[in-house]
Amino acid sequence: xxxxxxxxxxxxxxxxxxxxxxxxxxxxxxxxxxxxxxxxxxxxxxxxxxxxxxxxxxxxxxxxxxxxxxxxxxxxxxxxxxxxxxxxxxxxxxxxxxxxxxxxxxxxxxxxxxxxxxxxxxxxxxxxxxxxxxxxxxxxxxxxxxxxxxxxxxxxxxxxxxxxxxxxxxxxxxxxxxxxxxxxxxxxxxxxxxxxxxxxxxxxxxxxx
Amino acid sequence: xxxxxxxxxxxxxxxxxxxxxxxxxxxxxxxxxxxxxxxxxxxxxxxxxxxxxxxxxxxxxxxxxxxxxxxxxxxxxxxxxxxxxxxxxxxxxxxxxxxxxxxxxxxxxxxxxxxxxxxxxxxxxxxxxxxxxxxxxxxxxxxxxxxxxxxxxxxxxxxxxxxxxxxxxxxxxxxxxxxxxxxxxxxxxxxxxxxxxxxxxxxxxxxxx
DNA sequence: CATTATTGTGAGCAATAGCTCAGCTCTCTG
DNA sequence: CAGAGAGCTGAGCTATTGCTCACAATAATG
Numbered sequence: 001x002x003x004x005x006x007x008x009x010x011x012x013x014x015x016x017x018x019x020x021x022x023x024x025x026x027x028x029x030x031x032x033x034x035x036x037x038x039x040x041x042x043x044x045x046x047x048x049x050x051x052x053x054x055x056x057x058x059x060x061x062x063x064x065x066x067x068x069x070x071x072x073x074x075x076x077x078x079x080x081x082x083x084x085x086x087x088x089x090x091x092x093x094x095x096x097x098x099x100x101x102x103x104x105x106x107x108x109x110x111x112x113x114x115x116x117x118x119x120x121x122x123x124x125x126x127x128x129x130x131x132x133x134x135x136x137x138x139x140x141x142x143x144x145x146x147x148x149x150x151x152x153x154x155x156x157x158x159x160x161x162x163x164x165x166x167x168x169x170x171x172x173x174x175x176x177x178x179x180x181x182x183x184x185x186x187x188x189x190x191x192x193x194x195x196x197x198x199x200x201x202x203x204x205x206x207x208x209x
Numbered sequence: 210x211x212x213x214x215x216x217x218x219x220x221x222x223x224x225x226x227x228x229x230x231x232x233x234x235x236x237x238x239x240x241x242x243x244x245x246x247x248x249x250x251x252x253x254x255x256x257x258x259x260x261x262x263x264x265x266x267x268x269x270x271x272x273x274x275x276x277x278x279x280x281x282x283x284x285x286x287x288x289x290x291x292x293x294x295x296x297x298x299x300x301x302x303x304x305x306x307x308x309x310x311x312x313x314x315x316x317x318x319x320x321x322x323x324x325x326x327x328x329x330x331x332x333x334x335x336x337x338x339x340x341x342x343x344x345x346x347x348x349x350x351x352x353x354x355x356x357x358x359x360x361x362x363x364x365x366x367x368x369x370x371x372x373x374x375x376x377x378x379x380x381x382x383x384x385x386x387x388x389x390x391x392x393x394x395x396x397x398x399x400x401x402x403x404x405x406x407x408x409x410x411x412x413x414x415x416x417x418x
Numbered sequence: 419c420a421t422t423a424t425t426g427t428g429a430g431c432a433a434t435a436g437c438t439c440a441g442c443t444c445t446c447t448g
Numbered sequence: 449c450a451g452a453g454a455g456c457t458g459a460g461c462t463a464t465t466g467c468t469c470a471c472a473a474t475a476a477t478g
Contacts, residue, residue, distance in 0.1 A: 209418035
């Protein structure tokens with residue numbers, strides 16, 4: 001499995017609609033294939049087959065396999081921007097609602113492509129360029145959450161930065177575990193976990209009782 | 210990459226000390242190689258090379274690559290049994306200490322082989338037999354934690370089962386994230402996260418304030 | 419020692435991966 | 449409608465993988 005070309009940028013930029021369409025088909029297929037087989041077993045031939053496109057076409061838009069995953073992740077990241085932060089009620093007594101909004105947001109994000117995070121974790125040999133992008137996005141989110149905590153009057157916690165990191169990661173991981181499970185979890189179970197998760201974080205943020 | 214033989218049990222059981230030694234060398238090497246390269250890129254040839262053993266020897270003790278990971282995981286699981294549960298003080302006002310013991314235990318467990326969990330997550334195509342073993346062990350642990358929560362007078366939480374699952378997973382994941390990070394985290398940062406994690410779970414378990 | 423059982427070796431096979439390239443089809447432009 | 453370039457094809461090249469097998473080396477046994 002050689003991959004001499006370590007570029008991530010496309011090999012040829014589409015100039016006709018037709019081309020943009022096949023490029024999109026490839027990406028969609030790749031998302032499905034990676035989700036189903038994992039990164040290593042999600043072969044480029046399988047992706048091409050699923051996209052109903054020849055393997056040659058695939059390599060016209062992506063210089064190598066890594067670039068496909070990279071594009072997928074970048075897209076996932078861009079889609080997951082936290083935009084509703086400013087519309088939140090930050091008056092006293094609304095902490096639980098705020099936390100629930102955070103949790104719900106995480107759930108919505110994972111509905112898109114529930115398995116992508118697992119693949120992200122799995123693939124250790126991601127390019128530095130991509131890892132940086134992911135890292136940057138992660139810090140951005142944590143900063144947003146930190147800001148939110150700082151604004152809210154109900155929050156009484158020692159280290160705001162650590163708290164933001166802790167709850168962001170905890171929410172993301174628990175939601176992922178819940179939704180990426182092989183068997184589909186019944187709705188009431190999802191709600192139960194959501195409630196407990198919200199309770200845990202809310203009580204934490206409210207500080208010592 | 211064919212692997213017709215799906216057995217996980219060893220191909221030949223060692224009868225001389227010499228054999229047991231090379232078997233051990235292979236496992237140690239495998240742990241290192243998997244940790245460094247991941248499962249897919251951690252080739253059997255690389256493992257043999259690192260163990261300073263010929264590839265043939267490797268396949269005398271393990272029928273296939275999966276079996277090596279299986280053995281590694283089983284060993285990890287067996288080592289991580291929670292045995293200090295009964296020595297805990299369960300009188301009122303000791304909840305924080307109990308939670309801290311849980312967290313410390315998770316830290317100790319991950320000092321052994323910090324990267325193994327990542328590989329476990331990564332490898333989707335583990336045999337059913339192994340998955341069952343892992344699942345069983347996971348449930349065992351959660352049951353232990355649930356039992357602990359049920360006994361402790363300070364715990365006031367709605368659903369004990371969900372709570373046990375939630376905190377077990379949360380602790381494990383956060384500790385893993387902390388210790389498996391590429392750069393070594395300074396001790397004070399570890400302590401800070403430990404404190405916040407303990408605070409979060411303690412306040413959660415104490416119930417609504 | 420001689421014999422047998424156990425352990426160790428590594429060249430190389432079959433399968434499969436990522437990826438190329440010569441040549442085709444389609445769309446656009448004048 | 450003809451020429452040009454954009455888009456598409458898929459047989460097949462090369463590298464690599466998991467793994468085998470015929471054989472050599474070492475240890476146990478009588």
